[in-house]
Amino acid sequence: MTDLPVDYSLLSPDLMLDAIESTGIRVDSGLLELNSYENRVFQFLDEDRKRFVVKFYRPVRWSDEQIQEEHDFSLQLKSADIDVVAPLQFDGCSLFIYHGYRFAIFPSTGGRPIEVDNLDALESVGRNLGRVHQLANKQPFLHRPTLSIAEFVQTPKLILQQNNFVPKQLETSFFDVYDALEKEITLQYKPDSHQLIRLHGDLHAGNILWRDKVTILDFDDCRQGPAIQDIWMMLHGDRHEQLLQLEVMLEGYEEFCSFDPKQLKLIEPLRAMRMMNYMGWIAKRWDDPAFSRHFSWFTDELYWKQQVIFLHEQIDNMQKSPLSLIPNY
Numbered sequence: 446m447t448d449l450p451v452d453y454s455l456l457s458p459d460l461m462l463d464a465i466e467s468t469g470i471r472v473d474s475g476l477l478e479l480n481s482y483e484n485r486v487f488q489f490l491d492e493d494r495k496r497f498v499v500k501f502y503r504p505v506r507w508s509d510e511q512i513q514e515e516h517d518f519s520l521q522l523k524s525a526d527i528d529v530v531a532p533l534q535f536d537g538c539s540l541f542i543y544h545g546y547r548f549a550i551f552p553s554t555g556g557r558p559i560e561v562d563n564l565d566a567l568e569s570v571g572r573n574l575g576r577v578h579q580l581a582n583k584q585p586f587l588h589r590p591t592l593s594i595a596e597f598v599q600t601p602k603l604i605l606q607q608n609n610f611v612p613k614q615l616e617t618s619f620f621d622v623y624d625a626l627e628k629e630i631t632l633q634y635k636p637d638s639h640q641l642i643r644l645h646g647d648l649h650a651g652n653i654l655w656r657d658k659v660t661i662l663d664f665d666d667c668r669q670g671p672a673i674q675d676i677w678m679m680l681h682g683d684r685h686e687q688l689l690q691l692e693v694m695l696e697g698y699e700e701f702c703s704f705d706p707k708q709l710k711l712i713e714p715l716r717a718m719r720m721m722n723y724m725g726w727i728a729k730r731w732d733d734p735a736f737s738r739h740f741s742w743f744t745d746e747l748y749w750k751q752q753v754i755f756l757h758e759q760i761d762n763m764q765k766s767p768l769s770l771i772p773n774y
Contacts, residue, residue, distance in 0.1 A: 452504065452732075452733065453485055453501075453503075453504075453733070455544075456485060456501060456546060458475075458476060460543070460544060460546075461476060461485075461487065461499065461501065462476070463543065464499075464501075464541070464543035464544070464546065464548055465489070465499055465548075465550065467541070467543055468535045468541060468550060469535060470491050470497065470550065471491055471492045472489050472490070472491060473490050473491055473492045473494070474489050474490035475489070476488070476489050476499075477489065479498065481500075482730070482733075482735055482736065482739065483503055483506070483665065483730075484500050484501060484502055484503050484665065485500070485501040485503075486498060486499070486500045486501075487499050488553055496552075496553035497533075497550055497551065497552060497553055498550070498551045498552070498553050499548055499549070499550050499551075500548060500549050500550075500551065500665075501546050501547070501548045502546075502547045502548065502549075504545075504546070504547075508588065509540065509547070510587075510588040511588045511589055512540055512547060512549075513539075513540050514586055514587065514588045514589050514667075515589070515664050515665065515667050516531070516532050516539040516540060516549065518581070518586075518643060518664060518667055519531035519532065519664045520532070520534070520539065521580065522576075522577060522580060525576070525580055527573065527576045527577060527580070528573055528658055528659060528660045528661065529577070529660065529661045529662065529664070530551055530552065530554050530660060530661070530662035530663070531551070532549040532550065532551050533549075533550050533551060533552060535550075554654055554660055554662065555654070555656060556654030556655055556656040556660060557654065557655055557656070558650050558651055558653065558654070558655070559650050559653045559654070559655040559659065560650075560655070561650055561679060561681050561690070562681075562682075563655075564689075564690075564693045566655050566659065567679065567690055567693045567694050567697075568693050568694065568696060568697040569655075569658065569659040569697060570653060570659050570679060570694060570697070571676075571693065571694035571695060571696065571697030571698035572659075572697030572698065572700055572701065573659045573661060573697075574645075574648070574661075574675055574676070574694075574697075574698055575697060575698035575699065575700055575701035575702040576701045576702070577645065577661065577675075578642060578672055578675070578698075578701075578702045579701045579702040581642045581643035581644065582642045582643075582702070584643075585641075585642075585643065585669060586643055586667070586668065586669050589643075589667060589668045589669065590668050590669070591641060591668060591669040591670060592644070592646070592668055592669065592670035592671075592674060592715075592718075594627070594630060594631060594634060594718065596722070597718040597719070597721060597722040598627050598630060598717075598718055598721050598722070599627070600725060601721050601722050601724055601725020601726070601728070602620070602623060602627070602721070602725070604725045604728045604729050605724060605725060605728055606620070608728055608731070610724075610728050610731075610743065610744070610749075611749055612746045612749055614746075615746065615749050615750065615753065618753050619749060619752065619753050619756075622753055622756040622757055622760070623721070623756060625756075625760060626717055626721070626756050626759060626760050626763075627721075629714075629717070629760055629763050629764070630714045630717050630718060630763075633710065633711070633713070633714045633763060634711060634714035634715070634718070636670070636671040636708070636711060640671045640672070640705065640708060641669045641670060641671060642669065642670070642671075642672060643667065643668075643669060644667060644668055644669065644670045644672070644674050644675050645661060645664055645666070645667055645675050646664075646666035646667045646668045646670065646674065646675070647663070647665070647666035647678075648661070648674075648675045648676075648678055648679070649678040649679070650678075650679065671708050671711055671715075672702075672704065672705075672708060673708040673709065673711050673712060673715065674711075674715055676691070676694060676695075676698075677712045677715055677716065678719075679694060680712075680768075684768070687768060688768060688770075691709075691768060691770070692770065695770070706769070706770050709767050709768045709769060709770070710767040712767060712768060713759070713762050713763040713765075713767065714763065716759065716762075717756075717759045717763065720755065720756070720759060724752065727740050727743050728743075731743075
């Protein structure tokens with residue numbers, strides 16, 4: 446891994462402008478900060494009034510090889526005329542380092558976040574995602590991780606325990622239900638090795654733009670995993686609504702890529718893993734002032750009481766019959 450700074454404290458506006466211009470782009474505007482906690486992301490205009498986005502990667506999180514693999518994946522998709530936002534290349538390079546900070550530049554793509562109750566848009570998401578997975582299945586990631594219980598459940602627990610985020614009076618009730626949910630996940634999350642493909646990894650509505658077409662952006666969390674990971678986060682509402690959304694998405698998806706309905710039983714384990722990883726993610730980043738500022742409720746006792754309730758509810762959800770496209774499947 447490149448020798449990198451440990452935080453963003455020295456990432457000043459002047460340094461960022463100099464970094465961008467080191468690629469040959471002349472900046473003709475200020476830097477407009479975009480909503481991103483994990484990385485530092487800004488929009489700007491060049492001398493020709495073209496709009497770009499620059500992403501400065503969080504130091505130490507990914508290796509150079511892992512970031513390049515993210516870029517190569519999205520560039521491969523783009524070259525296949527799949528609607529994704531991929532980094533720009535300059536002299537054949539997409540990943541740059543300036544004063545120890547790794548960064549990439551992307552075209553600025555217009556659109557609005559998709560509305561999950563828009564069935565036409567959901568079918569388009571399914572169609573686009575089917576094309577993504579059709580190509581993704583042709584080769585594995587070599588450097589990116591595989592979605593695992595160790596990373597998404599066990600590591601967050603250690604971070605929460607070691608940093609004493611859970612109030613003392615709630616530790617027993619919280620970690621008891623956490624352990625019970627981990628046990629349930631371990632019983633249910635057993636994807637077959639042939640089901641593991643390259644994924645976007647974090648495909649929620651905020652990472653999909655909708656205008657005249659669907660465009661997928663932000664492959665920062667891409668990894669190996671089951672295809673359903675790129676589908677379930679688009680499902681909202683009660684069971685009937687989720688089944689309708691799922692059927693609409695898969696109608697578009699299966700125009701390009703077959704879907705194994707056995708993966709539907711992985712939805713609730715994956716949902717639980719995301720809940721647990723989210724808590725660990727905030728705890729891990731707490732020394733970053735942006736996190737303590739935007740997630741101030743993380744230290745409130747009420748938040749942790751709610752998590753105890755939510756984790757119990759998730760155990761109940763996991764003990765119900767999974768979504769099924771075939772009656773009595």
